[in-house]
Amino acid sequence: MEGDFIKINEWLLPLSWIYGWGVRLRNQMFELGILKSRTFDIPVIAVGNITVGGSGKTPHVEYLINMLCNKVKVAVLSRGYKRKSRGYVLAEADTAMAEIGDEPYQMKRKFKDIYVAVDKDRCHGIDQITGNKETSDTDVILLDDAFQHRYVKPGINILLVDYHRLIMYDKLLPAGRLREPKSGKSRADIVIVTKCPQDLKPMEFRVITKTMNLYPYQKLFFTTLKYGNLKPVYCGPDRELSSINENTHVLLLTGIASPKQMIVDLEPYTKNINPLTFADHHQFIASDIERINRMYAEMEGDDRIIITTEKDNARLFGMKGLSDEVRQHLFVLPVSVDFMLGQEEEFKEKIIGYVRKNSRNSILAKTKDDNKSDNSNNPGNRPRTISFRNH
Structure with missing residues (x-):
């Protein structure tokens, strides 16, 4: 809820x-114009x-x-x-x-x-x-x-x-x-x-x-x-998220502010989720790599994988010391958004309309100019920053 x-x-x-x-x-100082x-x-x-x-x-x-x-x-x-x-x-x-x-x-x-x-x-x-x-x-x-x-x-x-x-x-x-x-x-x-x-x-x-x-x-x-297909960090083919099942054991490796949502979203696929959680923007060090290797080696089951986020992979990729077994089973879970x-x-329409009205060099602006009458002296046609609340 x-x-x-x-x-x-x-x-x-x-x-x-x-x-x-x-x-x-501080906010009041901006409202009064003391801070500009x-x-x-x-x-x-x-x-x-x-x-x-x-x-x-x-x-x-x-x-x-x-x-x-x-x-x-x-x-x-x-x-x-x-x-x-x-x-x-x-x-x-x-x-x-x-x-x-x-x-x-x-x-x-x-x-x-x-x-x-x-x-x-x-x-x-x-x-x-x-x-x-x-x-x-x-x-x-x-x-x-x-x-x-x-x-x-x-x-x-x-x-x-x-x-x-x-x-x-x-x-x-x-x-x-x-x-x-x-x-x-x-x-x-x-x-x-x-x-x-x-x-x-x-x-x-x-x-x-x-x-x-x-x-x-x-x-x-x-x-x-x-979520998209699981992407291997080092080697091997993509893996469909639906391939995870009740026999799959997941080490969920995250250094983000709120990993709970990922756990909730992965639980319908498998209940065998072992979170390894670090602070947001955590910089991985040698002892962290040793811990990852150890936790993966101690996991049960024949189908064992490590799932991490794109942001964590940006900090993890290139780190030395990961075992060959970890490298073979380390996947990134891409995430995007859907509007409801x-x-x-x-x-x-709101975003593109705003850019179209205010960008003179873009394809959007040129398309607009090609389809309107010549009105270049109108102040409304000059690039400017606007807000929806003013319209």
């Missing part, structure tokens, strides 16, 4: 009140959340990339969490994971024709992307995990809310997992409830919609996770 992963540490609530006061003060938000003359789409931990940001950013990359030149700008470099870094084909972080590294490996950059200062990062000759043909910038980065005012602000950790039932840090008060959702143009069960009932959709209590300018969508309630086309 919704909110079933929420755990509130009641004894920490006094600290949450202090934390909340500080966050509210910048707009840019290029389409900027931000994807983020107001909770600590995984709400499905990377699969949703990848969904946007897939939607746009054949129509426009896409750049993804991330903070590059836990990277070893500093400042602005533009990923190249041979850039090491340690230089840009695991999630940007994953996206660069999967989408070789897009730009992937990291910069803690998102305004500086956007200036670098638009100002540098090698990336000046960028049509749209996707900001990864930037809902709290208020120094940038995106044209579309997408807020992700985990079905299992609905913000309306959660509390501020450190008692709960909220980074800011629930009222912060008012900045979102689009809210997506992620990781929904595929068999969610119509009544549950209505209850969640009412609970979220969004403004008229905000649009609510629902997505669920979709037949909402996919509506979502695409």
Whole structure:
């Protein structure tokens, strides 16, 4: 059910009140203009959340990339969490994971024709992307995990809310997992409830919609996770997920914020799941490799496999010390998102419509220009950053 992963540490609530006061003060300073938000003359789409931990940001950013990359030149700008470099870094084909972080590294490996950059200062990062000759043909910038980065005012602000950790039932840090008060959702143009069960009932959709209590300018969508075939990390053919059965023993190797959903999704195939869980963005070391080898060797059954995530594989691949047996049975489980309630086309229209109105160099913009009368002096035809709430 919704909110079933929420755990509130009641004894920490006094600290949450202090934390909340500080966050509210910061937000108020932006509202009053004491702290400044910048707009840019290029389409900027931000994807983020107001909770600590995984709400499905990377699969949703990848969904946007897939939607746009054949129509426009896409750049993804991330903070590059836990990277070893500093400042602005533009990923190249041979850039090491340690230089840009695991999630940007994953996206660069999967989408070789897009730009992937990291910069803690998102305004500086956007200036670098638009100002540098090698990336000046960028049509749209996707900001990864930037809902709290208020120094940038995106044209579309997408807020992700985990079905299992609905913000309306959660509390501020450190008692709960909220980074800011629930009222912060008012900045979102689009809210997506992620990781929904595929068999969610119509009544549950209505209850969640009412609970979220969004403004008229905000649009609510629902997505669920979709898994692909298991991909071997080192050797061998793909393996269909349906090939896992009650005789299969799985070592589920994760270093993500919320591995519970993967366990829930794999349990219909087999109950023999042994989780090996590390902290989010965990950097694997030699002792971890020894532990993986040992746990796999101790597993029972003839059909034994290790399943990990794409993000974990970005940090695990290339590590020395994995046994031959582990390397032969190590698989990545790709994940993507599906829109529910037949909402996919509506979502695409909103995103592509925004980019079309504001990007002059893209195929979308040229198509629009070819089909309209000459009206170049109309201010509405100049590139600008817009928000759905203003329309």
